[in-house]
């Protein structure tokens with residue numbers, strides 16, 4: 719069994735304040751005890767602009783990540799300052815493929831309070847860290863949680879996000895620890911572990927506290 723920590727890459731797409739990247743990286747290493755590296759910026763994702771919506775398609779950006787070389791990293795979080803959407807929502811704060819390698823976090827909608835007034839940068843970056851940890855949860859196969867007092871609770875708006883705590887409920891926390899500590903050098907045994915929690919637990923069991 720390897721004791722090597724999993725390595726997470728945080729990569730800006732286009733122009734992103736360095737402090738935002740540092741706050742996100744610090745939260746990932748502080749809360750999840752993972753190794754984190756901030757990577758050189760990737761190009762502005764012009765290819766994902768939807769000209770009718772004037773927004774950027776998160777799915778297209780995540781797809782483009784798959785062709786990039788991030789082989790030294792277990793998970794990679796792209797951070798951008800652009801308005802993201804997926805077709806079923808007007809906007810998203812972040813996006814991740816469940817159990818995948820890549821996630822996105824957008825600062826764009828995190829700069830305003832629920833009443834429309836501008837937020838202090840410190841609050842914007844704390845929200846970004848929250849979104850990053852939530853999306854990383856999806857990458858480690860956590861689903862949305864019904865418990866409102868859990869980081870994996872779905873946030874549709876900024877008020878929801880502000881009311882969502884930065885910590886996981888007991889169930890999600892146990893699940894994530896299990897995922898992180900049962901890592902193995904053997905890809906096959908890791909694949910088997912991947913399947914156990916999702917297939918065997920009914921939704922009732924999943925949310926039991």
Ligand SMILES: [Zn+2]
Pocket residue numbers: 852856862872
């Ligand atoms: Zn989510």
Ligand SMILES: [Zn+2]
Pocket residue numbers: 863864865868869870871886887888889890891
């Ligand atoms: Zn939870």
